[in-house]
Amino acid sequence: MQHxxxxxxxxxxxxxxxxxxxxAAVAVPAYQTYTVKARFTEVVSSASPYKLALETCFQELDSLTNCTNGSNGVPALTAAVANSNVAAASGAVTGNAPTAAIITxxxxxxxxxxxxxxxTLTATATPGGSITWARGGTCLTRAAGPIC
Structure with missing residues (x-):
């Protein structure tokens, strides 16, 4: 009898x-890249208040010259927040030219x-017109691949 x-x-x-x-050897590195990109999303989304404030400032003044941190409705620099992926003293807005400003x-x-x-978000404005935005920064040229 066979068993x-x-x-x-x-x-x-x-x-x-x-x-x-x-x-697992393929999935783990892909997951790590995914989580870094997800963490950096907080940095990208934290630029939104500055972007809106610059657009509003431009509409009111018809120039970006005085649209800097803490003036004309543009928020001051971001303070340190516990458990945040955004560094303190971030959200620097430079608007020293009538048609250009940079959010970093x-x-x-x-x-x-x-x-x-x-x-970075670089605003290019046309007086009496609109603003176009260009994305940049070291997040695009990261050695391990772009994360923004």
Whole structure:
């Protein structure tokens, strides 16, 4: 009388373990990149109040010359916030020209996979017209790939 095989052989189990190992080797780096991008999203979204304030300031003054931190409705520099991915003294707005202004946001340095990367929004305005925005910063030229 023959006994029916019950369970898996050692070879079958080793093949399954090898497949899981290969999948993990591909998935872990992709997940780490994903989490860094997700953390940097906080830095990008924190530029929104400054962007809105610059647009409002431009509409009121028809110039970006006096649209800087703490004046004409533009918020002051961002203070340190606990458990935040945005560095303190971030949100620098430079508006010293009638048709150009730059918003610079900086990520924290050395935690959560972030290394002090910057995110910039450059406003180019036409008097009596509108503002166009250009994205920039070190987040686009990061060695491990762009995160913004």
């Amino acid at each position: 029916a095989q019950k369970g898996f052989t050692l070879i079958e189990l080793m093949i399954v373990v090898a497949i899981i190992g290969i999948l 946001m900086t990520a924290v340095n050395g935690t959560n996979g972030l290394a002090g990367e910057t995110f």
